[in-house]
Amino acid sequence: MTESSAQQPQSTRRWAKIVLENKTGSTFRMQVLHEYSGEQTDDSGWKSFGPDEKKTMFEQVFYNTGFFTTGFDNWKVHGSEMILYEGTDGKGIPIMGKVWIDGVPWRSWHGLLAQWKKHTLRAEDDGQETIIRVYKTEVQFISPSGRSVTPWYRIGDDAGKV
Numbered sequence: 001m002t003e004s005s006a007q008q009p010q011s012t013r014r015w016a017k018i019v020l021e022n023k024t025g026s027t028f029r030m031q032v033l034h035e036y037s038g039e040q041t042d043d044s045g046w047k048s049f050g051p052d053e054k055k056t057m058f059e060q061v062f063y064n065t066g067f068f069t070t071g072f073d074n075w076k077v078h079g080s081e082m083i084l085y086e087g088t089d090g091k092g093i094p095i096m097g098k099v100w101i102d103g104v105p106w107r108s109w110h111g112l113l114a115q116w117k118k119h120t121l122r123a124e125d126d127g128q129e130t131i132i133r134v135y136k137t138e139v140q141f142i143s144p145s146g147r148s149v150t151p152w153y154r155i156g157d158d159a160g161k162v
Helices: 158-160
Strands: 011-022 028-036 046-050 056-066 073-085 098-107 127-134 137-144 146-154
Touching: 011 046, 028 056, 028 127, 046 056, 056 127, 073 127, 073 146
Parallel strands: 011 127
Antiparallel strands: 011 056, 028 046, 028 073, 073 098, 098 146, 127 137, 137 146
């Protein structure tokens, strides 16, 4: 009986830290969703950002690299542009001071049939920071292994794309 000398395909579990930067010039609440193929979706929850503010959305998102690894990192970015409001509550009751309220929702665009933006993390991204920069018209994904871009738009402005 002969034993096979071929080794099993190797897959390595890796992680990256995800930081979001608000470069829109406006105040936003934002959420990031990450999904590595076939695994549970990571949800950052909603966080408030002033202009030029950056925050950690995930201390770690996990992914695999290695021979025969077929997974992809998929992303969604959602936002709500905040409106500074003062006056009455709509029923004639004055509001003391100023409050931020949710305005028009925004999201990253991935194409007509795609629900997620693909930005695949690689071995060189392991333990490193991946930055998501949100501008008025686009979202940039920047990791040590590369960069990708997708449009950013107000919901309703996409009617011409469908």
